[in-house]
Amino acid sequence: xxxxxxxxxxxxxxxxxxxxxxxxxxxxxxxxxxxxxxxxxxxxxxxxxxxxxxxxxxxxxxxxxxxxxxxxxxxxxxxxxxxxxxxxxxxxxxxxxxxxxxxxxxxxxxxx
Amino acid sequence: xxxxxxxxxxxxxxxxxxxxxxxxxxxxxxxxxxxxxxxxxxxxxxxxxxxxxxxxxxxxxxxxxxxxxxxxxxxxxxxxxxxxxxxxxxxxxxxxxxxxxxxxxxxxxxxx
Numbered sequence: 001x002x003x004x005x006x007x008x009x010x011x012x013x014x015x016x017x018x019x020x021x022x023x024x025x026x027x028x029x030x031x032x033x034x035x036x037x038x039x040x041x042x043x044x045x046x047x048x049x050x051x052x053x054x055x056x057x058x059x060x061x062x063x064x065x066x067x068x069x070x071x072x073x074x075x076x077x078x079x080x081x082x083x084x085x086x087x088x089x090x091x092x093x094x095x096x097x098x099x100x101x102x103x104x105x106x107x108x109x110x111x112x
Numbered sequence: 113x114x115x116x117x118x119x120x121x122x123x124x125x126x127x128x129x130x131x132x133x134x135x136x137x138x139x140x141x142x143x144x145x146x147x148x149x150x151x152x153x154x155x156x157x158x159x160x161x162x163x164x165x166x167x168x169x170x171x172x173x174x175x176x177x178x179x180x181x182x183x184x185x186x187x188x189x190x191x192x193x194x195x196x197x198x199x200x201x202x203x204x205x206x207x208x209x210x211x212x213x214x215x216x217x218x219x220x221x222x223x224x
Contacts, residue, residue: 004154031211042118042202042215043155050211088154097206098145098213102154 004103006089011109018076020106022089025070029091032065033100034074037086046074046087076108084110115139118203118216125193125223133188133219135203144186145213146178147202155202161186162208190221198223 003025012018024032030051035043049056049063049072056063062075076083086107090100116137125131135144142163147155159168161180175197177189190197200220206213 033212035215040218040220042116042217043204044215045212048211096143096160096208097210098143098204099157099160100213102156104152104154 004089004091004101006087006103006106008104009107009109011111012079014079014081014110014112016079018074018079018083018108018110020074020076020087020089020108022072022074022103023070024072024089024091024101026091026093026101027070028093031092031097032063032072033088033090033092034061034063035088035090035102037088037105039085043088079108079110081110081112084108116203116205116214116216118201118219120219121217123219123221125190125221127195127223128192131190131193131221133190133201133203133221135186135188135216136184137205137214138184139205139207139214140183141205141207141210141214142183143206143208144180145204145206146176146186146188147204149200149202149218151199158188193221193223195223197221 033048034046060077086105088105089103092100119134145160146158149155158172179187200218203216204213
């Protein structure tokens with residue numbers, strides 16, 4: 001079945017770049033998503049990438065996709081304390097955007 | 113401005129006592145989803161409605177039911193909550209052709 005894996009924890013200093021990695025198994029995935037979840041809150045879509053793209057940049061966020069290795073990464077430039085949250089990678093096989101398989105999330109801690 | 117609204121934000125119920133969680137949306141999306149997210153785990157899709165068509169995930173327990181009386185509202189009914197059903201329940205909406213889903217803030221369910 002589909003599986004999405006992420007490392008569980010990442011700690012960085014304020015102002016540094018953060019890189020969160022994700023691997024997935026479903027080669028038919030059409031869209032790959034990054035969500036942010038702050039404590040006690042719902043999921044906020046940060047960005048997504050279509051499977052025929054290699055890279056997508058959106059302000060401080062850069063998504064890299066290596067489709068051959070089924071590896072996705074999210075780079076946050078100039079990480080701020082407000083970026084501290086859990087980041088979920090998710091994959092979707094079609095345009096049913098809410099029917100996604102999520103990873104277990106990476107807890108990002110940003111130290112002043 | 114909230115587009116997907118879940119009520120209540122926090123719900124405490126007794127073991128075995130039926131409970132209903134509510135989700136409403138102002139986006140006029142035709143697809144609505146319910147996810148269960150246990151502590152430190154990935155959100156797990158329970159079921160979704162495509163218009164009035166109900167789509168259950170294969171491993172969703174029978175204890176979980178859903179109703180969608182109209183486009184705007186969707187309910188999650190837990191017939192006999194067990195301690196293992198304590199979790200955050202997330203509602204999301206989308207529309208066919210959209211590349212993203214919109215999540216509510218979630219309802220945190222405690223079973224005592």
